[in-house]
Amino acid sequence: MNVSDSELMLGKLTASGYDAVDGPEGADVILVNTCAIRDNAEQRVIGRLGELRRFMGRDTILGVTGCMAQRLGPKLLETDSRVSLVVGPDAYRALPQLIDGARNGERFTATDFDLEEHYEDFQARRFDGVKAWIPVQRGCDYRCTYCIVPYTRGSERSRQLADVVRETEEVVAQGLTEVVLLGQTVNSYNDGTSDFGALLRAVGAVPGIRRVRYTSPHPNDFSDSVIRAMAEVPTVCEHVHLPMQSGSSRTLKRMLRRYSREDYLACVDRLRAAIPGLTITTDIIVGFPGETDDEFEETLSAVREVGFDDAFMFKFSMRDGTPAQRLPAELTVPDAVVDERFERLKDLVRGIARDKNMRRLGERREVLIEKEARKGDGLLQARSRDFKTVIVPGDLSMIGTYLHVELTGTTGSTFTGAPVAERAALPMA
Numbered sequence: 001m002n003v004s005d006s007e008l009m010l011g012k013l014t015a016s017g018y019d020a021v022d023g024p025e026g027a028d029v030i031l032v033n034t035c036a037i038r039d040n041a042e043q044r045v046i047g048r049l050g051e052l053r054r055f056m057g058r059d060t061i062l063g064v065t066g067c068m069a070q071r072l073g074p075k076l077l078e079t080d081s082r083v084s085l086v087v088g089p090d091a092y093r094a095l096p097q098l099i100d101g102a103r104n105g106e107r108f109t110a111t112d113f114d115l116e117e118h119y120e121d122f123q124a125r126r127f128d129g130v131k132a133w134i135p136v137q138r139g140c141d142y143r144c145t146y147c148i149v150p151y152t153r154g155s156e157r158s159r160q161l162a163d164v165v166r167e168t169e170e171v172v173a174q175g176l177t178e179v180v181l182l183g184q185t186v187n188s189y190n191d192g193t194s195d196f197g198a199l200l201r202a203v204g205a206v207p208g209i210r211r212v213r214y215t216s217p218h219p220n221d222f223s224d225s226v227i228r229a230m231a232e233v234p235t236v237c238e239h240v241h242l243p244m245q246s247g248s249s250r251t252l253k254r255m256l257r258r259y260s261r262e263d264y265l266a267c268v269d270r271l272r273a274a275i276p277g278l279t280i281t282t283d284i285i286v287g288f289p290g291e292t293d294d295e296f297e298e299t300l301s302a303v304r305e306v307g308f309d310d311a312f313m314f315k316f317s318m319r320d321g322t323p324a325q326r327l328p329a330e331l332t333v334p335d336a337v338v339d340e341r342f343e344r345l346k347d348l349v350r351g352i353a354r355d356k357n358m359r360r361l362g363e364r365r366e367v368l369i370e371k372e373a374r375k376g377d378g379l380l381q382a383r384s385r386d387f388k389t390v391i392v393p394g395d396l397s398m399i400g401t402y403l404h405v406e407l408t409g410t411t412g413s414t415f416t417g418a419p420v421a422e423r424a425a426l427p428m429a
């Protein structure tokens with residue numbers, strides 16, 4: 001979501017006569033787009049603001065945008081004298097004027113929510129030449145007790161389906177073939193007429209689109225309509241990122257996730273029954289207040305039961321102003337316990353992913369070549385429909401094209417692939 005917001009800001013500033021530079025050196029304006037989801041995200045921003053000082057001349061404008069700007073507002077101006085702009089997620093429209101003001105020596109905080117704001121008239125300047133992030137919903141109406149997002153991004157609102165389709169058509173015209181639809185609970189999308197199932201069907205049918213993904217859905221919003229669309233629209237990929245957070249119904253209740261362990265597992269079953277070859281990744285929080293050894297064991301057993309393909313794992317971070325702050329202090333899980341649980345969870349997740357991936361060796365996939373592999377050296381990084389990273393041989397001219405490969409090796413998490421003739425490609429196992 002932040003990358004997508006940065007693309008919108010860059011688009012707006014480009015339209016106002018600014019040009020992007022590759023690094024902070026020599027820039028007239030430096031904007032740091034921030035995340036507030038965990039304390040360490042914010043600490044990194046503070047570190048970055050410090051580092052940026054040495055690139056700043058007397059007239060350089062330094063601004064902080066995004067969720068941390070929204071959360072801290074004018075406090076950021078007080079604590080860092082070099083910062084002259086603090087702009088929250090709903091206030092990017094004013095950026096050019098705010099920057100002009102800052103150049104005249106003023107300092108601003110712009111953090112009002114605007115429930116109508118979708119930046120429809122902005123032309124996103126995309127960083128990625130292969131896939132496009134397309135926000136379809138802003139804000140969040142859930143109130144998970146650990147989460148700062150409802151307070152930094154405001155209430156949930158959906159874009160109009162026609163606007164999303166129009167942006168998808170523009171993306172195709174720019175030569176991109178994959179879109180990722182974005183929202184905090186993206187499958188609760190509703191523009192007043194159309195639900196997320198209808199959106200998937202409409203976007204998936206745009207001529208030239210070959211892959212549709214979305215992130216992140218909430219388990220409670222997987223209506224039959226959404227699952228049917230996912231199963232029936234050929235361009236919608238066979239992967240879902242389905243945040244679980246915990247495998248313990250008691251923990252989930254304290255998190256106010258509004259589903260039980262059983263509900264989550266039932267959602268996984270419905271998805272798998274409808275979509276052959278579906279891979280599932282997730283988010284898990286370790287050490288939420290009151291998480292007992294037994295509750296943590298339930299998370300481990302749910303991880304085994306589902307058999308996730310991968311997981312983002314987080315140590316719980318207390319955020320100011322979230323309902324979790326009202327939980328009794330004695331429920332805090334000691335750091336050493338959190339650390340140990342985190343390591344155990346990580347080992348389990350990695351081990352399961354490795355086993356599943358080993359069993360995939362010899363299978364075939366269609367991959368979209370995304371970029372040069374980190375190792376370079378005639379290697380490219382590609383992605384399968386089921387969200388596996390596959391390293392293939394080739395030259396940079398192949399970026400953005402599709403290739404059929406056989407999975408020949410795995411590190412446990414990523415694959416190497418050897419090109420095969422397209423006609424020989426089998427459907428996904």
Ligand code: SAH
Pocket residue numbers: 037038146147148149183184185216217218243245283284285314315316317318319
């Ligand atoms: N809207 C998405 C999540 C967005 S935040 C959803 O509901 O699925 C991305 C992930 O960060 C969450 O899924 C959660 O696992 C993690 N997260 C959010 N708040 C956190 C906190 N206070 N401490 C640790 N992890 C957190």
Ligand code: SF4
Pocket residue numbers: 140141142143144147148149150184185218
């Ligand atoms: Fe945060 Fe919950 Fe909303 Fe996701 S659904 S953004 S975790 S409040």
